[in-house]
Amino acid sequence: MLLFLSAFALIAIGLVVIYSAGGGPGTRGSMFAAKQFVWTGISMIPFFIILGKGFSKLMEWSYMIYFISLTLLVVVLVSGASVKGAQSWLSIGPFHLQPSEIGKISLALVLSRHLCRYPPNTLSGFLGGLAVAAPAAFLVLLQPDLGSTLVYCFMVFIALITSGTPWRYTGTLIACSLGMLPIAWNFLKGYQKLRLMVFLNPAVDPLGAGYNVIQSRIAVGSGGFLGKGFLQGLQSKLHFLPEPHTDFIFSVFAEEFGFLGTVFLLAIFGLLFCRMISIAIKAKDQRAKVFISMVAGWIWFQTVESIGMSMGILPVTGLPLPFVSYGGSSLLAIIIAIGLISSVGLSSVKMYE
Amino acid sequence: MVDIRRSIDKRLRIWLLFMLAGLLALVVALWFFQVVRTDRYVRLASENRLRMLRFPPIRGEIFDRNGVPLALNLKTFNIMGYPLDIKKYDLLPIISDVLTKHGIPSSPEDLSSRIEKQYWAPYRAVIIVQNLTLTQMTAILSDPVFPRLLFPIQVTCRTYPAGSIASHILGYVAEISREELVSRGDSGYKGGDFIGKNGIEKQYEDLLRGKSGEEILEVDARGRKIRSLTEKVPEKGKDLHLTVDLGAQRLVETLFGDFRGAAVAMDVETGEIRVLFSAPGYDNNPLAWGVSGTEWAHLIYDESKPMMNRAISGVYPPASTFKPLVGLAALSEKAITRNTSFFCGGTFRFGGRVFKCWQKYGHGNERIVSAIKDSCDIFFYQAGLKTGIDNLVKWGNLFGVGKVTGIDLPGESTGNIAGKDWKMEKFHEKWYQGDTVNYSIGQGYLLVTPIQMLRMYAALANGGKLFLPRLVSVNQPQYTQLDLNGYNLNLVRNGLIDVVKRGTGMKAGEFGVSVAGKTGTAQNPHGLDHALFVGYAPDKEPRYAAAVIIEAGEHGSSVAAPIVGELLAYLVTHDETYSKQN
Numbered sequence: 001m002l003l004f005l006s007a008f009a010l011i012a013i014g015l016v017v018i019y020s021a022g023g024g025p026g027t028r029g030s031m032f033a034a035k036q037f038v039w040t041g042i043s044m045i046p047f048f049i050i051l052g053k054g055f056s057k058l059m060e061w062s063y064m065i066y067f068i069s070l071t072l073l074v075v076v077l078v079s080g081a082s083v084k085g086a087q088s089w090l091s092i093g094p095f096h097l098q099p100s101e102i103g104k105i106s107l108a109l110v111l112s113r114h115l116c117r118y119p120p121n122t123l124s125g126f127l128g129g130l131a132v133a134a135p136a137a138f139l140v141l142l143q144p145d146l147g148s149t150l151v152y153c154f155m156v157f158i159a160l161i162t163s164g165t166p167w168r169y170t171g172t173l174i175a176c177s178l179g180m181l182p183i184a185w186n187f188l189k190g191y192q193k194l195r196l197m198v199f200l201n202p203a204v205d206p207l208g209a210g211y212n213v214i215q216s217r218i219a220v221g222s223g224g225f226l227g228k229g230f231l232q233g234l235q236s237k238l239h240f241l242p243e244p245h246t247d248f249i250f251s252v253f254a255e256e257f258g259f260l261g262t263v264f265l266l267a268i269f270g271l272l273f274c275r276m277i278s279i280a281i282k283a284k285d286q287r288a289k290v291f292i293s294m295v296a297g298w299i300w301f302q303t304v305e306s307i308g309m310s311m312g313i314l315p316v317t318g319l320p321l322p323f324v325s326y327g328g329s330s331l332l333a334i335i336i337a338i339g340l341i342s343s344v345g346l347s348s349v350k351m352y353e
Numbered sequence: 354m355v356d357i358r359r360s361i362d363k364r365l366r367i368w369l370l371f372m373l374a375g376l377l378a379l380v381v382a383l384w385f386f387q388v389v390r391t392d393r394y395v396r397l398a399s400e401n402r403l404r405m406l407r408f409p410p411i412r413g414e415i416f417d418r419n420g421v422p423l424a425l426n427l428k429t430f431n432i433m434g435y436p437l438d439i440k441k442y443d444l445l446p447i448i449s450d451v452l453t454k455h456g457i458p459s460s461p462e463d464l465s466s467r468i469e470k471q472y473w474a475p476y477r478a479v480i481i482v483q484n485l486t487l488t489q490m491t492a493i494l495s496d497p498v499f500p501r502l503l504f505p506i507q508v509t510c511r512t513y514p515a516g517s518i519a520s521h522i523l524g525y526v527a528e529i530s531r532e533e534l535v536s537r538g539d540s541g542y543k544g545g546d547f548i549g550k551n552g553i554e555k556q557y558e559d560l561l562r563g564k565s566g567e568e569i570l571e572v573d574a575r576g577r578k579i580r581s582l583t584e585k586v587p588e589k590g591k592d593l594h595l596t597v598d599l600g601a602q603r604l605v606e607t608l609f610g611d612f613r614g615a616a617v618a619m620d621v622e623t624g625e626i627r628v629l630f631s632a633p634g635y636d637n638n639p640l641a642w643g644v645s646g647t648e649w650a651h652l653i654y655d656e657s658k659p660m661m662n663r664a665i666s667g668v669y670p671p672a673s674t675f676k677p678l679v680g681l682a683a684l685s686e687k688a689i690t691r692n693t694s695f696f697c698g699g700t701f702r703f704g705g706r707v708f709k710c711w712q713k714y715g716h717g718n719e720r721i722v723s724a725i726k727d728s729c730d731i732f733f734y735q736a737g738l739k740t741g742i743d744n745l746v747k748w749g750n751l752f753g754v755g756k757v758t759g760i761d762l763p764g765e766s767t768g769n770i771a772g773k774d775w776k777m778e779k780f781h782e783k784w785y786q787g788d789t790v791n792y793s794i795g796q797g798y799l800l801v802t803p804i805q806m807l808r809m810y811a812a813l814a815n816g817g818k819l820f821l822p823r824l825v826s827v828n829q830p831q832y833t834q835l836d837l838n839g840y841n842l843n844l845v846r847n848g849l850i851d852v853v854k855r856g857t858g859m860k861a862g863e864f865g866v867s868v869a870g871k872t873g874t875a876q877n878p879h880g881l882d883h884a885l886f887v888g889y890a891p892d893k894e895p896r897y898a899a900a901v902i903i904e905a906g907e908h909g910s911s912v913a914a915p916i917v918g919e920l921l922a923y924l925v926t927h928d929e930t931y932s933k934q935n
Contacts, residue, residue, distance in 0.1 A: 119357070162364045164357060214394050214569060214583065218403070221386050221395025259387040266376050266383075273376075277369040281362050289361050293368055300372045307379050311386050 003275040003345065006268050007338050010323035011040055011331070013253070013265065018326045020231050021244035021252040032245050032326050039328040043335035050339040054347060058340065059287055062109035066136075069106040072099035073139040098329035100140045100148045104298050105337055107136050107152060108159075112290035115163040126169050129160060146188070147317035151301055158297035163290045212248070213312045219251040220311055227258025245326040247318050251310040262307075265324075269303055279345040288344040295337045298322075394582075397571055398476065404435055404570045404578075406478045409546060410563035411509055413590030415523060415553060417599040418627075423519055424554070426509035430490040431483045434503040436468055437475035438576050444500050448481060451500075455493050457482060471544055480545060484510050484642065502576050511547065511641040515599060517634030518606050521662040522597060522762070522824065524552020525637035541565065550640075552662075553593065553824060555763050563590035596625035596826050601923050605630045608916045612906060614883075615663035615803045618899035618920055621811040621889060623830045624820025626760070627897065627924055629804075631663040665758075665765045668800040669902055672873035673728045673909070674887045675795030677813060677845045679737050680721050682748035684841040688739035691844050694718045697731035704787050708734055711874070725848025726856035728872060730794050737793025742784055745792060746772040751835055752809040753819055754801055760822040768805055771798035796876060807900040810870070810887045813846065814895035850892045853918075857910045858886060861918035866925045867892040868918050872909035881905035886913035890921035897924040 015033050022029020050058065058065070076090045076099050090097045111133055120126040137152040161170060185193070219233065233255035244252050254262050273296055280292035299322045306321040308314030320330045385391045390399065397403035415424035439445060445461040452459045464481065471479040481503060485493070490505050511526050513519070529537075529548040542548065543565070549555035566587035571579045605616045609632050618628035635652055644652075652660055661667065683689045699715035701708045710716065710730040716723075724732035737745060749755065755770025769775070771792065773784040791797035804822060812819045817835035849869035853862040861868045870888015877883050884906030889898040899917045906912040 158368065162361055162368060164360055164364070217386070217392050218394050218398045220383070221390055221392050222398060223387050224390075225388050254383070254387065259383055262383045262387065263380055266380055270373055270376050273369060273372045277365050280365050284358075286358060286361060289358075289365060293365055296368070296372065300375065304375050304379060308382070311382055312392075313382055 001342065001345075003272065003279065003338065004342060006272040006275065007323060007335070009268050010265075010272070013268075014249070014321075014324035014326075015040075016230070017249055017253045017256075017324060018245045020233065020256060021249060021326075029245070035328070036326055036331065039331050040335070042328075043332045046332070046336050047339040050336060051343050051346070053343075055288060055291075055340050055343040056285065056347070059109060059113055059285075059291075062106070062113050066106045066110035069099060069103045070135055070139065073103060073136065075099075077139065077142055095328070098327075100143070100145055101329040101333035102336075103136050103140065104148075104151065104155065105295075105333055105340070107133060107155060108291050108294040108298070108337070109340075111156065111159050112163075112287045112294060115159055115290055116287045120160055120163055120165040120169070123169070126160065126165055129163075130156070133159075147305070147319040150305075150317065151298055151319065154301045155294045155297045159290050159294045162293040213309075213316060216248050216251040216310045217312045219248075220254040223255040223258040223261075225259045227254075227256050227261050230256055232256060246320055247306070247316075247325070248310055249325045250307050250321050253324070254310065266307075269299075273300065276341055279341055279348070282348045283344050284348060285344070292341055292344065295341060298337075299334065401437060401476065402572050402574070403582075404476050404478065404572050405474070406433065406506070406568045406570070407543065408506060408566035408568070408587040409508055410565045410587050411589040412511065412526070412547070412563055413561040413592045415561075415593045415595060417519075417595055417597050417602075418625075419598065419600070420594070421599045422514055423595065423597075423599065424523055425512050425514065427512045428487075429483070429508055429510045430485045430487065430505045431508050432481045432485065432490070432493065432503055432505050433478045434481050434500075435476055435478055435576070436472055438502040439468065440475070442500070442502065444502065447498060447500055448503070451493060451496055451498055452482060455489065455496070457489075483508070513637050513641070515602070516636045516638060518602055518630075519597070519599065520552070520634055520637040521631040521664065522552055522595070522602075522629050523637060524554040524556075524763075525550055525640040526554050527640060528643070547641075551660075551764070552762060553595065556761050557593055557825065561590040561593065564588040593825055595824050596620070596623075596627065597629065597824060598627045598924070598927070600927070601628045601920060602630055604923050605916070605920055606632075606634075608919060609903075612903045612912075613657060613663075614901065614903040614906065615667055616899065616901045616916065616920065617664045617803050617807045618897055618924060619807050619811050619820070619822060621815040621818075621820075621895050621898050623826070624808075624811070624822050624832060625826055625830075626822050626824050628899070628920065629662075629664050629762075629824070631661070631667070633657050633659045635659040662762070662764060663803065663902070663904075665760060665762055665802055665804045667902070668766050668768045668802055669883055669885070670797075670799055670875040671754075671795040671801045671806055672875035672883075672885055673730075673795060674806055674810075674871045674873035674885050674900075675799065675801075676728065676733050676793075677725060677849060677871055678748060678752060678754075678809065679733050679740070679745060679793050679795075680725060680848065681813075681837070681841060681845050682745055683736040683740040684721065684844060685748070685838060686740050686744045688741075688744075689721060689736050691721055693736075694720045695724075695732045695735045697729050699731075701731045701734050701790075703734070703738075703790060704785070706787055708790055721844055722848045722851060725845065725871070726851035728852070728857050733793045734790045737789055738786060742772060742789045742792060745789070746770055749799075751819075752812060753805055754799075754809065756805070758802075758804050758808050758822050760804060761824050765804070766802050768802050769798060769800040795873065803900045803902050806885075806887045807898055810889055810900065811898040813842065813849070814869075814889040814898055816842065846892075849888065853888070853892070853914075858888070858914045860911060861886060861888055861914040861921075863915065864918045864922035866890050866918075866922040868921055869895070870914070870917060872914055874907070874909050875902075877905065882907050884909040884912040886910075886917045888914075888917050888921065890925050896928055897921055899924075 018036055019029045019033035022032045114132050115129050118125045118128050120129050133156045137149055141149040233252055276292050276296045280289045283289055302319045302322050305314055305319050309316050320327050322334050416422055445464050449459055449461045468479050526547040527550050529542050529546045534542055549558040566585045568584045569582040571582055573579050605628055613632050616630040619626055696718050697710055697716040699710050699713045716727050716729045719729045719732040749770045755768045757765045757767055776784050788797055792799055817837040818832040821831040852858040852871055853868045857872045858870055861870055868888050868890040869892040873885030875883040884903040886909050887900040889895040899920050901913045901916045903912050
């Protein structure tokens with residue numbers, strides 16, 4: 001179970017970096033790391049339930065699951081807690097959940113089922129697929145959580161491609177999206193526009209939004225080949241980097257473990273993707289193939305975006321680095337997704353016997 | 354079918370290759386960043402040519418309702434330096450000499466530990482000395498031995514022109530503590546920042562705070578600025594205009610003299626607080642500038658508790674000021690009518706005990722209006738017994754007795770409404786009728802804060818609007834409309850008018866404005882009785898309510914009543930709408 005091992009290697013790295021990012025021993029770093037550890041434990045419950053039930057069982061329930069997620073996304077808009085201008089948190093007792101994270105799984109389930117039932121090789125199938133996915137993406141955009149919306153869109157895009165959309169449709173979709181950009185620009189909030197502008201030119205930034213990016217770049221760069229060593233990063237300590245345990249966790253890691261460490265981390269991600277696609281190819285269930293490609297799209301998009309952002313070569317969107325960043329909901333969602341993929345892997349092994 | 358699956362597999366392989374290519378691109382980018390170090394900022398940082406500087410946020414200022422300043426920012430200067438330069442040129446002894454020469458004694462060890470506390474990175478500026486006046490700053494800078502690598506920045510320091518008169522309203526700011534830094538998380542506070550520690554400064558911290566500024570600059574090999582790479586100027590927080598009238602506040606302070614206690618006044622139609630005063634007071638100016646441990650201990654352990662805001666945190670028995678509520682409850686629950694009379698012979702025997710009236714010769718036959726006027730204890734003992742403790746507690750609850758009022762200040766006390774359930778839980782003892790007798794005249798287990806009493810009387814004055822008291826006005830004042838019988842309410846209000854016209858509170862009516870209200874003298878187990886008066890004015894068309902408690906003031910009628918009278922007269926005569934009408 002190389003998939004499982006690489007996922008847990010990433011989570012373990014995450015715990016170490018979260019600890020360091022929070023300031024090391026006797027600070028909130030240990031509290032964050034402990035919380036994340038508890039979340040990992042909690043996430044194992046659904047993980048094993050899913051392994052027991054099997055992928056196809058959940059596939060049967062996919063419409064219901066999707067409906068529940070959409071309801072949660074509406075609830076969070078109406079009564080959720082607002083954090084940093086986005087209404088994306090739902091409090092259930094001591095737990096704070098981000099429905100948009102669970103929404104990613106439900107979207108992957110429902111869309112892979114739908115696209116295999118009604119293949120997008122005709123125009124109506126293609127538009128039907130878009131129509132199924134649209135409400136989820138739209139509700140997340142309303143929060144407004146631009147980063148997650150981009151993840152949703154990217155997942156839909158990958159699903160359409162793998163499920164056999166003719167290239168002329170995808171081409172048109174891309175052209176349309178590009179055409180929409182100037183219109184979308186007007187809908188962006190001031191700070192979002194600023195982030196994008198800062199990305200285009202971080203040095204000239206009258207309002208200081210580039211400040212974080214510059215600090216993050218220095219953190220990554222000062223790591224050098226070998227890194228400064230565990231707990232030795234200066235940039236990340238004492239609020240020097242904004243949110244070092246979530247959005248900018250890679251900067252902390254890169255500073256402390258250097259180029260060697262970052263290549264190692266990326267190699268684990270590479271291994272993870274290879275295993276996912278290999279399970280997808282071995283699977284007989286067409287829906288599983290599309291599902292896995294979507295989950296891979298989700299993890300890949302966030303990984304590239306989060307790492308690119310900390311080097312200042314991609315705009316700041318506030319997406320967590322999968323497995324590594326502090327955050328219960330995001331960890332829970334990803335472990336569930338890994339559980340589903342493992343279940344696909346197990347069932348195809350059984351069939352070959 | 355097989356065909357479709359094969360086409361999907363082909364696409365999956367392409368997708369995998371694409372993903373791996375993406376990761377590889379990241380590796381290449383990281384190679385450039387971490388090994389070749391092509392990034393400009395990384396290069397500047399590694400060559401020690403990058404400097405970062407933070408400008409603390411500028412706090413919003415606070416004014417009273419007439420625009421009189423209550424909290425202002427004084428322009429002062431901090432002398433800053435970079436740990437990198439200080440270490441490289443061994444500047445600490447020089448700095449210590451210069452500062453000591455200019456009357457700021459600081460040993461190299463002090464400086465070193467101060468720098469240590471603020472240290473983040475060698476190229477991030479730290480404060481060497483703070484809060485210098487312009488003269489101090491120029492004197493130090495023009496000293497020939499002053500190290501050129503240090504530089505001043507302009508900052509602000511909080512000052513409170515009204516000092517102890519308004520310190521319980523405003524609170525004060527001080528340097529953020531380690532615990533606050535941790536609990537505030539990623540909200541942008543840095544060590545050395547100022548944060549509201551009490552009062553309005555604490556309550557409206559998020560509005561007042563403002564935003565910090567930052568500058569990243571490039572310097573040459575000798576530490577001189579070449580250019581600014583990014584710059585963000587600090588932003589000022591929001592100015593606050595309070596509902597408080599400093600003139601009235603000042604008047605109360607004069608009237609109090611050396612008394613301890615509290616005074617509060619409210620606009621009965623909006624819930625806006627006009628006066629909130631607690632004595633003894635403390636000067637909040639030195640707290641904002643930083644006090645030593647011993648000075649702080651003096652304030653905290655002073656047995657007169659000057660830091661305590663008695664207006665919202667002090668709990669007292671309401672004593673006779675509670676009687677109008679008992680009367681209203683008795684009328685509303687139909688335990689009595691306007692014509693029910695009880696005979697007061699100075700004593701009341703009940704359950705084998707003798708309860709006395711304050712007037713030992715007795716009041717004769719009393720009805721509700723005259724009983725309020727005379728503050729007859731015997732009448733209310735019996736009215737309370739007929740109403741029953743549960744109904745009294747119910748009416749107390751309606752008027753917010755024993756509950757926080759929700760005023761926009763931290764540290765409000767709840768008081769205690771008591772009652773059967775409370776006594777059972779607290780003492781595992783049942784409620785006796787005798788307890789009800791004491792309760793009916795506002796004694797016993799009943800405890801209230803001055804702001805609660807004020808709000809209750811304001812609701813009597815305005816026809817049952819129980820306001821959320823505010824120090825910062827809002828467009829839509831919040832209140833709960835109580836369902837009161839107008840006829841019963843008028844009986845109680847007539848009683849309150851008579852108190853000042855010809856009853857126990859005549860001294861409140863000597864200031865040219867018609868006042869209605871009630872005196873109170875609360876038993877104090879620790880010493881002399883507390884004196885209370887709560888009332889409103891003008892008596893027929895109330896505009897303002899006020900409550901005063903004087904600790905160990907002995908008699909509400911002679912000590913507290915005139916203060917309320919003079920305060921209400923001030924408020925009413927300074928009211929624009931009122932003076933236009935008359």
